[in-house]
Amino acid sequence: MNQSSSLRPVRPRRSVLYLPASNSRALDKLPGLSCDSVVFDLEDSIVPGAKEEARESLRCFFSDGRAAALPAGMETVIRINALSSPWGSEDLLAARGCKPDAILIPKVDAPEDIVTVEDALEQTDAPRSLRLWAMIETPRGVMNAGQIARMARTDGARLDCFITGTNDLLKETGVAALPGRPWLSPWLMQIVLAARAYGLDVLDGVYNDFKDEAGLLDECRDGQAMGFDGKTLIHPAQIAPANKAFGIAPDRLAQAKAIAAAFALPENKDRGVISLDGRMVERLHLEMADRLIEKAARIAARYGGDKET
Numbered sequence: 001m002n003q004s005s006s007l008r009p010v011r012p013r014r015s016v017l018y019l020p021a022s023n024s025r026a027l028d029k030l031p032g033l034s035c036d037s038v039v040f041d042l043e044d045s046i047v048p049g050a051k052e053e054a055r056e057s058l059r060c061f062f063s064d065g066r067a068a069a070l071p072a073g074m075e076t077v078i079r080i081n082a083l084s085s086p087w088g089s090e091d092l093l094a095a096r097g098c099k100p101d102a103i104l105i106p107k108v109d110a111p112e113d114i115v116t117v118e119d120a121l122e123q124t125d126a127p128r129s130l131r132l133w134a135m136i137e138t139p140r141g142v143m144n145a146g147q148i149a150r151m152a153r154t155d156g157a158r159l160d161c162f163i164t165g166t167n168d169l170l171k172e173t174g175v176a177a178l179p180g181r182p183w184l185s186p187w188l189m190q191i192v193l194a195a196r197a198y199g200l201d202v203l204d205g206v207y208n209d210f211k212d213e214a215g216l217l218d219e220c221r222d223g224q225a226m227g228f229d230g231k232t233l234i235h236p237a238q239i240a241p242a243n244k245a246f247g248i249a250p251d252r253l254a255q256a257k258a259i260a261a262a263f264a265l266p267e268n269k270d271r272g273v274i275s276l277d278g279r280m281v282e283r284l285h286l287e288m289a290d291r292l293i294e295k296a297a298r299i300a301a302r303y304g305g306d307k308e309t
Helices: 024-032 048-063 088-098 111-123 139-143 145-153 166-173 185-197 213-226 236-245 250-264 283-303
Strands: 015-020 037-041 075-079 102-105 131-136 159-164 201-204 230-233 273-276 279-282
Touching (some): 015 024, 048 088, 075 088, 088 102, 088 111, 102 111, 102 159, 131 139, 131 145, 139 145, 139 166, 139 185, 145 185, 159 185, 185 201, 185 213, 201 213, 213 230, 213 236, 230 236, 250 273, 250 283, 279 283
Parallel strands (some): 015 037, 015 230, 075 102, 102 131, 131 159, 159 201, 201 230
Antiparallel strands (some): 273 279
């Protein structure tokens, strides 16, 4: 197995907004939103009888110029139905034809779920730039999270990101949805650990009460402390709080730049470990610092300064 994480795009994913693919009014408002990524949904938010209509709506959005008018840097993702469902194959063909940045696979239980989609994309000569995200939202998915994440290190891997499906996990396990998520947190940490072991980004699940900004901020801060890269959202009003909570703090960015500068010194260019401000710093910290610096630069380029980081 070869490491392919170097092929993964470096992107800020602080705020990732779900939008039903059939909601034309919401699609038209996208250019004015400040979310880092948008997930056009063909799965849970679309009833069975409206799947074809949603696919056609999505095709139109990506072909009539509206997608091209989105803000530079806004990542586009399409969530399909599972390939084992009656709609999955048509969804995948439609998503591949739309040429988004990534396709989101729901209810990933095992590595084979990733392989099946990757094989289908290869058969249709999908470009290497088309990436895959995986929803970890079932008990089997949580138990197999490490094996699934390991797919990111295979030759030609497209896997970039995990999303935790907290609502589905609650539903399938019967765990109580309590403030602070005490019973859910161990499973969330297991997903984060799996993602980090193989260099994936990982996003926290949705906060359902979009009118409760204080509760959202608390859960965002909780997720940020757990190690999540960002939050999945169900309403535009949640974007600003998520961007704030998952932003890059100035002191953290300054530390990353100091690490990069230290390793750039001639005397350190071939060293695996150096001393910086009284602590030992390894090259793995340099890799982390470089990704953080690039994320901050992308945020600054999009929003015209450092205030949004």
